[in-house]
């Protein structure tokens with residue numbers, strides 16, 4: 649954790665969830681404030697659930713977000729969703745540049761940056777994801793990859809109020825594998841240091857840096873106590889209220 653930065657515990661339901669899942673969201677909303685009084689929480693649900701999800705969390709400390717957005721406000725883009733549409737449904741955050749979108753949809757750093765700027769245009773907080781693949785890690789390229797992704801995906805104008813950075817080693821996502829604590833610490837320190845050069849120290853030192861990749865109730869305490877880890881981006885364990893609240897409860 650970083651002193652003076654309010655942690656964010658973000659869930660990403662990915663392509664999971666139907667109407668029946670809203671009862672689980674309701675349990676998260678009900679239990680959130682008791683689990684952690686000094687953290688922000690968001691669940692990024694599928695767009696199909698967003699408006700109803702916003703209704704479910706209304707009045708609680710939990711917020712909802714989208715998982716992706718198109719850079720344009722509107723237009724002939726069949727199947728896409730603009731950040732303005734997400735905001736209209738009650739989203740406060742939107743994830744951009746998740747590695748699954750970079751891999752499945754060929755999203756470049758430039759596209760991710762355009763999406764982040766579009767999120768800001770709509771008044772949303774962009775959760776910009778970066779992270780190395782297993783091959784890049786084995787080749788000793790982790791820091792270079794992170795620097796390149798930050799330079800390309802984090803636009804000028806990023807601030808602590810409009811942007812959150814999520815470091816997700818691709819090989820740790822959904823695998824049950826996590827880096828050594830020392831490796832998480834080193835990566836987050838490197839990200840903070842690079843952001844100082846890119847955005848200025850004042851902005852970089854107040855920006856939330858999340859760790860993502862196989863965060864569970866059992867390892868959240870150790871991960872969240874690492875310096876420069878200001879929260880988590882959680883996939884699988886954000887689907888069950890008990891697991892998500894268990895992680896929220898690990899905020900020191």
Ligand SMILES: O=C[C@H](O)COP(=O)(O)O
Nearest residue numbers: 660821822861862883884
């Ligand atoms: O967005 C969330 C991440 O991809 C982490 O997913 P996971 O917690 O299932 O490993």
